[in-house]
Amino acid sequence: MFAHNKRLQYTVRVGSSNPGLANLMLEQFGGPQGELAAACRYFTQALAEDDPGRKDMLMDIATEELSHLEVIGTIVAMLNKGAKGRLSEAAESEAELYRSITGNGNSSHVTQVLYGGGPALTNSGGQLWNAGYIDSIGDPSADLRSNIAAEARAKIVYERLINVTDDPGVKDALGFLMTREIAHQQSFEKALYSMSPNFPPGKLAGDPRFTNVYFNMSQGNGDARGPWNAEENFEFVTGADAQKSVDGDGDAAVTLTETEQGVLEQLVVRTASDPESDPLTGAELGMGVDEGEVERQRQ
Ligand code: MN
Ligand code: MN
Secondary structure, eight states, X not given: OOOOOSXXXXXXXXXXXXXXXXXXXXHHHHSTTSHXXXXXXXXXXXHHOOSHHXXXXXXXXXXXXXXXXXXXXXXXXXXXXXXXXXXXXXXXXXXXHHHHHHOTTOOTHIIIIIHTTSOOSBOTTOOBXXXXXXXXXXXXXXXXXXXXXXXXXXXHHHHHHHHTOOOHHHHHHHHHHHHHHHHXXXXXXXXXXXXXXXXXXXXXXXXXXXXXXXXXXXXXXXXXXXXXXXXXXXXEEESHHHHSSTTSOOOOOOOOOHHHHHHHHHHHHHTOOOTTOOOOOHHHHHTTOOHHHHHHHHO
């Protein structure tokens, strides 16, 4: 079950009304790296998790992400309060209201006109939130890696938002939210490495002939060597001849029934191209080629 406590996880002290800034904050409310996506990601993983430790961690973090959603949503609502009141009550002239929601390069008109100043489940550009942001695959070694990357991305978005915010109270709350993503990333890393083995993901081992091979397939100026393709870690295979048909002749094959084979042969005959032909095309007619002249030249 869920229970709600009316006190926020972190206090939100917004200095002044700023609808343009509110719009930017929506990135972490309804954006791909935002708190709703994070909460849904860990909540759905927790429901299916069979390891008691991971299940508990995922539920703890999912619930915390919902608390973050509340904090960032409250920031959006607070930043919009002034504009919301003025717009709802038509407290200023049309021109002044128009300026207040589109001025200074801000684009808060969609949030103001369409959503009435409330935090909308969109990103900062108005793109609607969608469940496709969550890429869980139902395997802990793959999902934990994805969760680590999701926390890294969320941390980066918070960092960028902090850099464009001059309101000290908003900066402070964003700093808390950013810091918690660092903590989550560490928990997910510990959980991943507390599972042994955790690589490769899943149960099947890779084909040993290709597991530690590096194909140098982009060749030319700029070829570089590093630990990602070093001889002590990888067999470095370069040159087109060494890279093609690495398991045999490289020809594709399929076994067909006699009937399938028969109709496919009919299809091949019906759609065969004639390499000897030089047909007059619509493009040539469009360019004013004289059909009669072409015929005479062919004879
Ligand atoms: Mn969060
Ligand atoms: Mn997080």
